[in-house]
Every structure is written in C-alpha cells, then in structure tokens.
Amino acid sequence: MVERLDLTFAALADPTRRAMLASLALGERSVGELAAPHAMSFAGAAKHVGVLERAGLVERRKAGRQQLCRLKAERLREADEWLRQWERFWLSTLDRLEAIIVEDQAKLK
C-alpha cells in the first residue's frame, strides 16, 4: 500500500496526467483522444498514459486498432483516504485564519 501511494501521488504530480484523468471523467477515451489536446508528440503523451496505467488509475482495453482507456477510481480513493488524515488540521480555526491571510496577501500582488 505504501508503494501504491508512491505511484498514485507521483502519477498525479503532473498537469498533463491530471488533465487526462479529467478527460476520462467524462467517459472512455482512446489513447489518441487523450493525447490530442497536449502540445507534445504522440509518443510523449502515450508515455503519460502508461504512467497512469502502471499507477492503476486507468484501465485499457483493445477495441479494434484503438486502445480505449477507462478511469479506475479506487487508487484515487486510497489517496484521498490518506489525505483526510489531516482534515482536522485544515479545519482548525487557526489554520483557516492563516489561509485567509495568505489569500489576502496573494490578492495584494
């Protein structure tokens, strides 16, 4: 499970891959469809799909010459479960006050 979290968080630490997941939230997508919106070579994008698959966030099935990908939420749930350990911290009044201050400072820039 520890290594699973490693893979999951590492897979999520890239905007291209997060965008692909967002696309998969709307339904199955072929590798080509997942790759298209991204400004990089097809092979590069396909590697990202591979990372998502190896992390268990995506499942592939052959459909003719296409390869259809489907979201697998289970690992996302595990990651979320881990994160919620700290819920009490971000819910604490002190932390919320601090967050507000940080936001205000950001707006001033």
Added chain:
Amino acid sequence: MVERLDLTFAALADPTRRAMLASLALGERSVGELAAPHAMSFAGAAKHVGVLERAGLVERRKAGRQQLCRLKAERLREADEWLRQWERFWLSTLDRLEAIIVEDQAKLK
C-alpha cells in the same frame, strides 16, 4: 494553482516525506527529530524536509540552534479538494463492486 498541485503531489510521492508529515501531525519537530527515524544520512533527510518546505507543506522557524518545523495543512486541503472531484466515481456501485473483486483476488494470492 496548477504548479502548486504539482509540488504538493510530488512531495507526497515519497514514503520518507509522508512519514515526516505523520510525525509533524503530533506537533512541532526539529529537523533532527524528523530525520532521526529514517535510515539515511542526516543531510539526505534534511533534503526531504526542504522538499516539504518548498511544497508549502511545512513551515520552519528558528529556535536557537534548532530549526522547528510545523505542519501547514492548506496545501493538503487543496490536494484533497482536487481528489474529491472523483468522489462520485469511487462511490459508484460499479466501482465498489470492482474494488471488492480486486481485494478478493489479492487475498487469494
């Protein structure tokens, strides 16, 4: 915000750093205290603390010759918020059924 999620998830993708956060959940810790439990050089562990700090998950303050670290939950909350976009997927009956099957198969090994 996109780059923030990059940093947050990347910081979480390492068991040493997750363990450090768990330690910080119990209260402030010096860099040395954070480093001690891990089977690596002090400098190596201190680098991990640096990663956590740069990701905004940890705050440092000087206290004599020590450097006390405190958990900052705000970025964890942001990561959690992002993950919960997919909550409906892992709550869906189909996905839950699949999860149960996967677990059963794991138990058979």
Added chain:
DNA sequence: ACAATATAAAACCATATGGTTGAACGACTC
C-alpha cells in the same frame, strides 16, 4: 576561548523522468 551540537551547503553519483525521433506492427479500408 573551546568543544560539541544542529543545521546548511556544496560537490558528486546513480537512476528516474519527461521529452524527442524513428522504426515496427496489428487492424481496418480500398
């Protein structure tokens, strides 16, 4: 003043990551 402590900083190494190009391959179309 001196030694010990806590940490930072620099240089280095091996491996991983994110990207590229080009070749190969199976599956459809004609």
Added chain:
DNA sequence: GAGTCGTTCAACCATATGGTTTTATATTGT
C-alpha cells in the same frame, strides 16, 4: 495486397531526484 491509422517500442537526450560525503556556520555549554 497496399496503404493508412492507432499505437507500441527502442534509442537517445537533458534535467530532476534521492542519495552520499565533506565542509562550513551558527549556537550552546563548559
């Protein structure tokens, strides 16, 4: 059967990451 489409694979490159050791710098205790 030939070409095209969707995809994989291999080789390569630059940079990032996770670790090491050594050196340096405050701070504290004696």
